[in-house]
Amino acid sequence: MQTLIKILLRYSNFLVFIALEVAAFMLISLNNAYPRSSLLSTANEFVAWQHKQIHEISGYFSLRSQNERLAEENAALRNQICAMDSAEHAHSIHYQNAKVVQMSTDQLHNYLTIDRGSIDGIKRGQGVRNEDGVVGIVRTVGRHYSVVLPVINTYTNISCRFIKNDYIGTLQWDGKDNRFAQLADVSSHMVVNPGDTIVTSGLSPVFPEGIPVGTVEKSVLKEGDSYYTIRVRLYTDFKRLKYVEVVQNADQNELEELTNGLE
Amino acid sequence: MDWSKQLGRYVLVMALQVLLFDQLQLWGACHPYVYIMCLLMMPITLPHSVDMIIGAIVGLIMDIFCNSLGIHIASCILLMFIRPYLIGSIVNDKDRLNEQISLRAIGMEAMLKYVVILVLVHHLAVFSLAAWSWHHIGFVLLETIVSSIVTILIIIGYNAMSYK
Numbered sequence: 001m002q003t004l005i006k007i008l009l010r011y012s013n014f015l016v017f018i019a020l021e022v023a024a025f026m027l028i029s030l031n032n033a034y035p036r037s038s039l040l041s042t043a044n045e046f047v048a049w050q051h052k053q054i055h056e057i058s059g060y061f062s063l064r065s066q067n068e069r070l071a072e073e074n075a076a077l078r079n080q081i082c083a084m085d086s087a088e089h090a091h092s093i094h095y096q097n098a099k100v101v102q103m104s105t106d107q108l109h110n111y112l113t114i115d116r117g118s119i120d121g122i123k124r125g126q127g128v129r130n131e132d133g134v135v136g137i138v139r140t141v142g143r144h145y146s147v148v149l150p151v152i153n154t155y156t157n158i159s160c161r162f163i164k165n166d167y168i169g170t171l172q173w174d175g176k177d178n179r180f181a182q183l184a185d186v187s188s189h190m191v192v193n194p195g196d197t198i199v200t201s202g203l204s205p206v207f208p209e210g211i212p213v214g215t216v217e218k219s220v221l222k223e224g225d226s227y228y229t230i231r232v233r234l235y236t237d238f239k240r241l242k243y244v245e246v247v248q249n250a251d252q253n254e255l256e257e258l259t260n261g262l263e
Numbered sequence: 264m265d266w267s268k269q270l271g272r273y274v275l276v277m278a279l280q281v282l283l284f285d286q287l288q289l290w291g292a293c294h295p296y297v298y299i300m301c302l303l304m305m306p307i308t309l310p311h312s313v314d315m316i317i318g319a320i321v322g323l324i325m326d327i328f329c330n331s332l333g334i335h336i337a338s339c340i341l342l343m344f345i346r347p348y349l350i351g352s353i354v355n356d357k358d359r360l361n362e363q364i365s366l367r368a369i370g371m372e373a374m375l376k377y378v379v380i381l382v383l384v385h386h387l388a389v390f391s392l393a394a395w396s397w398h399h400i401g402f403v404l405l406e407t408i409v410s411s412i413v414t415i416l417i418i419i420g421y422n423a424m425s426y427k
Contacts, residue, residue, distance in 0.1 A: 016312040017344045020319055024340060027333030028392060040323075041330050054286060106291040108394050108402070111330045147330060175399055 032155075042102055042113040043142030051102035051113060059242070066242060073131045093208050095245040096120055098128075101145070105238045108175040110153050112136070114244060117144040125206060125256075127247040133212040133235035134158060134171075134200060135244050151213075152178045152238055160213050161201040162192075168201055171213060171232065178238045180217060183230040192219040192228055205255040207247060269363070273301045273321070281328050292406045295413040296335075298325060299342060299385050300421065303378060307347055307360040318343035331393060338388035342381055353377055366422035378418050379411075386411045 008015070042048055059066075096116060103112040116122050118141050128135040128148050136150035137158070149156050151173060158171040160183060167190055169183040183198060196216040202209025214232040221228050249255075280298040287293065302318055309317075322339035326332050350360060353373045366374045390403045390410075 013311040013315075013344075016315055017340065020315055020340045021337055024319070024322075024333050024337035027336065028395075029333075031332040032395070040327050040332050042328065044327055047328055050281070054282060058286075107294070108399060109331070175394075175402065 038140050038142035038145075038147075041140050041142075041147050042111065043117070043140045043145045043147045045142065045144060048101055048113050048115070048142070048145035052115060055101050062240075062242070065240075069240075076131065094248045094250065096122065096248055097243065097245050098146075099243055100241050103150075103238070103241060105152065105178045108154050110150055110178070110238075111139070112148045112150055112241065112244075114146050114148055114246070115144065116246060117142045117146050119143055121248060122146050122246055123248075123252075126249070126252070127200075127207040127211075128244050129207070129211050129247060130236060130241065130244045132237065133214065134207065135236055135238075135241065137206055138246065148244075150238060151181055151234060151236070158207070158213070159201040159203045160198050163197040163199050165190075168203070169198075169230070171198075179234060181214065181232045181234055183216075183232050184227065186228045186230055188221050188226050188228060190228065192216060192230060194218060198232055205249050205252040208249065269301070269305065272304070276301045277321070277324065280325070285328065292402070292409045293413060294390075294406065295410050295417065296325070296386060296389060297414055297417050299339070299382065299414070300418045302339060302342060303346075303381060303418065304363050304365060306363050307350060311344075311347055314346065315340050315343045334389055334392045337392060338385050341388055342385045345384060346381065349380060350377060366419070366426050374422065375419065378415055382411050382414050382418070383407065386414065 038044065042051060098114040098116040098120075101113050101115050104110045112135075114122075114128070122138055122141050124138055124141055126138045128138060128150075134151060136148045136153070136156060138146050139149040140147040151158065151171065154173055154175050156171075156173060159168065160171045161168045167186065169186040171181050172184050173181045186192065194216050198213045198215065200207040200209060200211040200213060212235050214234040216230055217233040218231040219228050220230075277298050280296065284295050284297050287295075298321065302321060305314070305317070307314075318339035319336050322336035325335040325339075329335065350364065350369075351357075353376050354360060354369050359368050362368055364374075364377070369377070387403075387407045390406045394400075394403050
């Protein structure tokens with residue numbers, strides 16, 4: 001017994017090291033699998049507030065280009081109003097505007113923090129877009145802030161389809177270039193041409209159908225492969241992202257309950 | 264040993280990390296984690312396990328700011344675990360380790376060895392844990408080397424400035 005205690009004492013530092021590392025790895029794997037705590041992420045009130053202050057200061061340097069973009073967007077919206085056929089638009093969808101307070105674009109797991117939280121009706125799993133196209137999916141919701149998993153995060157999967165023939169694929173990101181994403185699961189019997197437009201499929205309640213995603217930049221079919229490797233040029237410019245809209249689908253809960261009931 | 268000075272440096276360096284170095288998104292692969300400077304410069308007077316717990320707390324704070332729960336904790340614990348063995352093998356005169364570890368205390372050659380090895384270990388741990396697969400190994404190595412160079416230059420530069 002004494003020798004055992006001696007051995008434990010002798011290696012106590014190593015045991016502390018192992019215990020702490022095991023705890024850290026549990027945190028990492030938990031964090032990869034389940035929704036992270038809003039306290040221990042940038043949805044944390046203080047952390048988000050701090051990021052917002054920095055963003056506010058650096059925002060002054062891009063006021064001119066932001067103004068131009070807003071003017072362009074106004075014009076586009078006016079055109080849309082003219083062309084709108086109200087019967088086609090589902091009434092269950094509501095857009096909540098939000099400001100990006102923090103964003104990384106050059107890591108493998110990029111995140112962005114927005115200044116809307118549970119008190120604005122934001123829920124985990126809601127889609128996020130801007131005027132150009134798809135941005136990402138809400139991952140963690142705090143009271144006033146939320147963390148969004150953007151398209152340019154290797155964890156993200158978004159169901160998309162080709163506008164020309166309704167063929168479905170999954171949008172993923174390989175971690176390399178924040179202007180391009182990859183479209184997976186497109187079978188080799190399809191004809192894919194550079195320039196083909198890709199939009200959201202509407203198969204999941206996260207995004208309504210037809211939100212622009214990007215255009216095919218390059219498609220490669222390797223010998224013996226049954227799926228294409230497709231490089232998609234994204235419409236959303238993540239480097240300049242300042243304002244986004246959260247898609248709030250009133251039917252989302254009902255749709256999710258239905259699918260959960262099937263499992 | 265002046266603990267208030269140590270604490271002051273922790274606050275200053277971590278604020279700089281969050282406010283300045285985390286905002287740099289310049290070359291795509293450059294994410295210097297300069298905050299480990301305060302861990303590196305702590306004197307070797309506390310018990311080893313306390314050192315590792317301090318590392319874990321510093322890592323947790325960085326993780327909250329980086330949305331990467333666990334990654335900085337694991338890397339900082341690793342760093343604090345290796346630290347006393349490494350400094351013991353580099354510096355023979357143990358009396359020098361009772362004050363903070365700096366250029367002034369242990370000299371240029373020893374300080375360079377110490378900083379380079381620990382920064383490389385820490386950055387490699389952070390980036391490979393963030394990647395979590397062998398798929399991105401090339402990018403992880405590039406990220407480690409580019410970011411480590413910047414971190415090492417800043418830490419040695421800070422030490423050289425306060426040398427006079």
